[in-house]
Amino acid sequence: MIDLVFPPRCPLCGAAIAAQNGLCPGCWGTLAIPGDPSCGTCSRPFADGIIDGSICAPCLAEPPRHDGIAAATLYNASSRKLILALKHGNRLALADMMGAFMAARLPQIDEDWLIAPVPLHRWRIWHRGYNQAAELARVIARRRGARLAVDLLERRKATPSLGGLGRKARRRALSGAIGIPLRKRAGVKGARIVLVDDVLTSGATSEACVSALKRAGAERVVIACFARVLDEALDLV
Template structure:
């Protein structure tokens, strides 16, 4: 038993844990209150066999969604813990911009059930931050999630596999072509890490998956370097149309 586990009861007594969403008292610091748990939207089946986009009752399980049919992705699936709604947004903002790194175990704990196939043969690669953003924030939130996933699955963390060579603007509001231009040459495999990818299975870890432009650039770099397959794992996935059918 580690020192943190030994001291946990004393810390909880001195500083009673609170729900990070509503502030209500809870039994463990790595969780939410019952009411707030129920506000998270967990994507389920039936879903797209390629990207796990929820179908509701519109299609049988095993089908392929229209976006994947129109533009088949290079990834081997998307494992999303939640759909992006107001509660998940608040958790992400607190984690990413509020220095609430202690949320990582809880958020990663929701991601792991979607990664039941991952074991020690897989590599965990976080979506990289540009060095100036990393310096300003002090940590890479995707790397913190990947570290927690590795502790639960035995997969090896490769925090320095990808690098963001240039700072990119916010991609919100940009069209597909504009996003592609903004990310052109921005993400690459570190030169001394390329040999580690040949024939390997990779989980690309991110906190939020929005348009997919950044993760697509990461997947392309990983596949070009020889990765056999790349699965994208995220805490929250932006699929507004799926919120009404899930």
Template sequence: MSIGGALLPLFDLLYPPRCPLCGAGIAAQTGLCMDCWSTLAIPGDPSCRACGRPFGEAMPEGGTCVPCLADPPRHAGIAAGTLYNDTSRKLVLALKHGNRLALAPMMAGLIVPKLSFVDGAWLVVPVPLHRWRLWKRGYNQAAELGRHVARRTGARLCVDALERRKPTPSLGGLGKLARKRVLSGAIGVRAGRAATLKGVSVVLVDDVLTSGATSNACVSALRRAGAEKVVVACFARVLDEALDAT
């Protein structure tokens, strides 16, 4: 047992484990209480073979959703740990703005079951922050999630494969074309990393997937650099219609 492991009982005695959302007592320092776990929305099957969007029970397995039929994605699938609801929103905000980095292993643990096909030949790449935002926050929440995804899948991690070359405002409330204009030229492959990406299968990791505009810009940059395929992985995916069905 490591020194850290040997000290865990003493740490738990001094700081009894509490649910990070409601404060109820729990068995270990990581995780949620049963009541909070039960409020997470986990996407299930059947789902779209192209993007993982959950279907209603009447839809056949292996079908393709209408959005993907209308506009086939450049990515090779979306692996979402949860659907975005009040519980997942609180966890995302705690990780992103509350310096609760201890939540990253648990949140990554919900993504990993959707990545059973990933092994040591894959490369994990986080969605980048602009350097000003990184300096202000002190860490990239997507990189923290990516670190644990790579550790649990055995994939390699490359935290600086992508760079955000200019600061971008919030995309909330913008239409598809406006989002595309805002992100034009904003994200690219970092100089010297193209060789690392050539011919490699990539897991692109982010905390939340909303419209997909940012992840699409990242996927395009990775594919231009020669990545063979890119799977988008996120902790929470905004799909209100699937959430209503759940």
């Protein structure tokens, strides 16, 4: 009945498609999918000729605390349009398609893993009505049979936009902003966690989340995002 009233359309170009939760063939081809060879620590794509699993220069310079990054796409015009539609356009139906894509890119996980979204401050949730990362986390947990932990992390203070800020300024802005509620800390110790966000830009916010989880005793923290900002890698896919 829904399809009769609202015929399925590609959310990127508006072309007719078979189901409500997909893209047309042409728009699928505009997404930049990261592949191999890639960094053994953060999965940053390499140029051909570099041994798969080598460590990239940023990870050598400052080894990350996370245990891997699983990105469904690299950030480009198409992924940006999907993210903005989900994040600011109230297109919550896109979460199922985007979350499924992210789930497929994750390494092997089981029911013992926790799926936790990057938190929003309560004022931003009240203004927007939802946390887009939490909507993606719900889909991933359902598809991979893992445990959803929507409130594992909390954003204790509102933070300004990090765009345009340097590394030190980002860290200052996020200092003390993200933590784990007391009632949740016992469940973090020894846990294996997938940290979910829609887009990974500088990594400052995810770094703050990973640091909080590791300090609380998490065994492993893998970051999952729909789009990762790596402009220099777009020509490699």
